[in-house]
Amino acid sequence: AQRVTQPEKLLSVFKGAPVELKCNYSYSGSPELFWYVQYSRQRLQLLLRHISRESIKGFTADLNKGETSFHLKKPFAQEEDSAMYYCALSSSSGSARQLTFGSGTQLTVLP
């Protein structure tokens, strides 16, 4: 069975500092990984997916199959980055797709 682990429940950094949110996974197949973000009082929205290898809002994430990790990074955190971040792994169930989420990391960027 697949599993996603986010070891940090809470993470605080100062504005302008680098930030890294950790995500580790276990999955027997070829993983497809995502980062979702939930800003205060807003719905969950997709931030990044590993296959697109793009930078969104200054965030990047690299899939490391050897370490089974998909850490989210940003070199200079901004106050508007404060939010709950979820790492998720997609797996197939028949023709449907299931997302297995980590427990989330609440990021607070301090002024």
Add this chain to the structure above:
Amino acid sequence: DAGITQSPRHKVTETGTPVTLRCHQTENHRYMYWYRQDPGHGLRLIHYSYGVKDTDKGEVSDGYSVSRSKTEDFLLTLESATSSQTSVYFCAISETRGGAAKNIQYFGAGTRLSVL
């Protein structure tokens, strides 16, 4: 917002009462999902649907049932609500490619349910 509407947005109910949450979508998506969000657990899949009258169980389906009698509506029912079902419930959809679900899911705004 991918045309997803959840109702009600907030509900308080008593233990033992039945509760139905509704997810409505306007874009004719085949695949729909119900998750619950709890601190320390993230989001966990309750049930999902892959078409009208086609549903299956997710990770935490005990105590929940679903129905999909038309494409646009996916209903989640708690037959007899318990305090452990106090949670935030999210509906999601995924688009289709070649008949199968695409990986990205889009979420509704959520329903906050309190069972007293």
